Amino acid sequence: MAERERYLTPPRRGVFVARAQVMTASDVRRALTRIAHEVIERNRGLERVALIGLQTGGAPLARRLAAILEEIDGTAVPVGSVDVAFYRDDIGLRPVLPEAVTSIDFEVSGRVVVLVDDVLFTGRTVRAALNALNDYGRAQAVQLAVMVDRGHRELPIRPDYVGKNLPTRRDELVDVSEEGVVLGDLVAR
Amino acid sequence: MSDPMSDPMSGPAADPAADPGGWPVTATRHLLSIADLGRDGINEVMRVTDSFVEVGRRAIPKVPALRGKTVVSLFCEDSTRTRLSFETAARRLSADTMNFSASSSSLSKGESLRDTVETIDAMGVHALVVRHFSAGVPWQVASWVSAAVVNAGDGWHEHxxxxxxxxxxxxxxxxxxxxxxxxxxxxxxxxxxxxxxxxxxxxxxxxxxxxxxxxxxxxxxxxxxxxxxxxxxxxxxxxxxxxxxxxxxxxxxxxxxxxxxxxxxxxxxxxxxxxxxxxxxxxxxxxxxxxxxxxxxxxxxxxxxxxxxxTRQVANGVAVRMAVLYLLLGSGADLGA
CATH class of the missing domain: 3.40.50.1370 (Aspartate/ornithine carbamoyltransferase)
Known part of the structure; x- marks a missing residue:
């Protein structure tokens, strides 16, 4: 949803037209369950793990992932969300406004933070999130979980956990929502 | 001092270039009057302020949003809280700040306000925060400079x-x-x-x-x-x-x-x-x-x-001014509407 909303803000006015359903709602749920197992395996438990969703698309995914982790392991991991507007490198080039208030009410220092986002594209949002996270403390390690990796990276960033690798054209849009993942185009009004 | 305005609510004419549209604040290059914002603009500032209040609660209450921007406070009237509040706001946004007070400047040697302001503008500053004892001065300053102008109080007129x-x-x-x-x-x-x-x-x-x-x-x-x-x-x-x-x-x-x-x-x-x-x-x-x-x-x-x-008013002052400076300098002003 986040990506679609961003593209709908001026000056890139347009309408998102869906072309293909890439993942169904149950595909997304299964991918989250697999990622949950991978997080537990990689970190040998959840003792120091915390999840931080990137606003706005990653925040609901982070909450869902935390619920699944608790189901599997019986451990409640802290969940936060971060809005990276003030850390972006395109401030001044386009309207960059915060979409939601950052909320991290646990100590970041010493934790393994798993950043969660819906779509990984250029990597610039993740770069901004790493900088933002640094202002909250020194995490022991930072890992990245995304539902869709659509390629076209502009920075040396790679995800640790991926729901689905999805080859895309640069001008396509990927929409992740409760109903699944949809590939589409932005059509001018 | 005589009453600067016969009609208290009209004041100097608003900048004709400032046409609040879909992006109420970002389409306005300056913040001179509350009337520039209207209801939507005020609500937009409130929404962005929420994020800066959260920034203020952090261990490191500073974001890199306005790196490389320079904010000058031009105060031709005594002020403590407003000047410090704007300076704190600019620094928490990582902007550089310069401070100008009338008594210790060339204004006291007789230089005109226009020459002083144009000199500051020529140094390549991005925002001027103006406090003056006469109503309407921020509008005058806005017509002389390329920087964004924020009215920090003009006479009996607006704040x-x-x-x-x-x-x-x-x-x-x-x-x-x-x-x-x-x-x-x-x-x-x-x-x-x-x-x-x-x-x-x-x-x-x-x-x-x-x-x-x-x-x-x-x-x-x-x-x-x-x-x-x-x-x-x-x-x-x-x-x-x-x-x-x-x-x-x-x-x-x-x-x-x-x-x-x-x-x-x-x-x-x-x-x-x-x-x-x-x-x-x-x-x-x-x-x-x-x-x-x-x-x-x-x-x-x-x-x-x-x-x-x-005390809440003073505390929120910094976050609100961060939101105003960010909206004027950081969010792609020329892209609006």
């Missing part, structure tokens, strides 16, 4: 960031979603000489509040035509019916200007004394823009009560 932080503070204490719709706000005191009153009347009424002005007749503006307010001079009657009581500072020199018989008589009629505190509705909020004259417009005991928002 838009004070109004924004007051709206934010009220919204914060009654709940963000409630809005100011139907809220009964009394503004008490020297309305005639108050830029805070002018900006707040515009802002409160834009957000749907019902504003009552309570003042002695000598401290009312010569004309209230166009003001969306009710006027009263019976504070005891207004207090029980008010959700917010906003007290203005009484400049003690008003008594020597024979606008008032004496400061004590003002306090007897219009001060929020301890006895009057009992008339306040149970959840009524008390506000004051500072600096307070304790014992004149507000009793010392009342300034410290839990429903007094005075």
């Amino acid at each position: 838009p960031t004070q109004a924004l932080l007051d709206c934010y503070t009220i919204r914060e204490s009654i709940g963000a979603d409630a809005g100011l719709e139907g809220l009964r706000i009394a503004i008490v005191g020297d309305v005639k000489h108050s830029r805070v009153a002018r900006s707040n009347v515009l802002a409160f009424s834009a957000l749907g509040a019902e504003v009552t002005i309570v003042a002695p007749p000598t401290l009312l503006p010569p004309s209230l035509a166009g003001w969306p307010v009710v006027v009263s001079n019976d504070l005891d009657g207004v207090l029980p019916k008010s959700d917010v009581v906003y007290l203005l500072r009484l400049q003690t020199e008003r008594a020597t200007e024979s606008l008032l018989p004496s400061v004590r008589e003002y306090t007897a009629g219009y001060g929020l004394t301890r006895e009057r505190g009992a008339l306040l509705a149970e959840r009524a909020l008390v506000m004051h823009p500072g600096p307070m004259n304790r014992g004149v417009e507000i009793a010392a005991e009342l300034a410290g009560l839990p429903n007094s928002l005075v």
Whole structure:
């Protein structure tokens, strides 16, 4: 949803037209369950793990992932969300406004933070999130979980956990929502 | 000093280039008057302020948003809280700040304001925060420079960031979603000489509040035509019916200007004394823009009560000014509308 909303803000006015359903709602749920197992395996438990969703698309995914982790392991991991507007490198080039208030009410220092986002594209949002996270403390390690990796990276960033690798054209849009993942185009009004 | 305006609410004409559209604030290059923002613009500032309040709570309350930008405060009138508040805001956004005060500059050697301002602008600054003792100076400055201009108080005319932080503070204490719709706000005191009153009347009424002005007749503006307010001079009657009581500072020199018989008589009629505190509705909020004259417009005991928002106003001032500077300098102003 986040990506679609961003593209709908001026000056890139347009309408998102869906072309293909890439993942169904149950595909997304299964991918989250697999990622949950991978997080537990990689970190040998959840003792120091915390999840931080990137606003706005990653925040609901982070909450869902935390619920699944608790189901599997019986451990409640802290969940936060971060809005990276003030850390972006395109401030001044386009309207960059915060979409939601950052909320991290646990100590970041010493934790393994798993950043969660819906779509990984250029990597610039993740770069901004790493900088933002640094202002909250020194995490022991930072890992990245995304539902869709659509390629076209502009920075040396790679995800640790991926729901689905999805080859895309640069001008396509990927929409992740409760109903699944949809590939589409932005059509001018 | 003569009254700078015959029609108190109109003031100097707004910048014709500032056409608030889909992006109310970002489409406005300057913040000169609350009227530049309108209801949507004020709400947009409030929304962005929420994010900066969170930044202020962090261990490192600083973001890199305005790196490489320079913010100059140009103060031709004494000020402590507004100047420090703007400077703190600019620094927390990682902007560079420069400080200019009239007394220690070439203005005191006789250089004209225009030459001084154009000199500063030529150094490549991005924002000028202007406080001046004459109404309309920020509009003049905006027409001379390429930088964004923020009005930090001009004469008796306007003080838009004070109004924004007051709206934010009220919204914060009654709940963000409630809005100011139907809220009964009394503004008490020297309305005639108050830029805070002018900006707040515009802002409160834009957000749907019902504003009552309570003042002695000598401290009312010569004309209230166009003001969306009710006027009263019976504070005891207004207090029980008010959700917010906003007290203005009484400049003690008003008594020597024979606008008032004496400061004590003002306090007897219009001060929020301890006895009057009992008339306040149970959840009524008390506000004051500072600096307070304790014992004149507000009793010392009342300034410290839990429903007094005075310190919240100061704390929120930094976050609101961060939002204003960010919206003017950081969010792609020329892309709007």
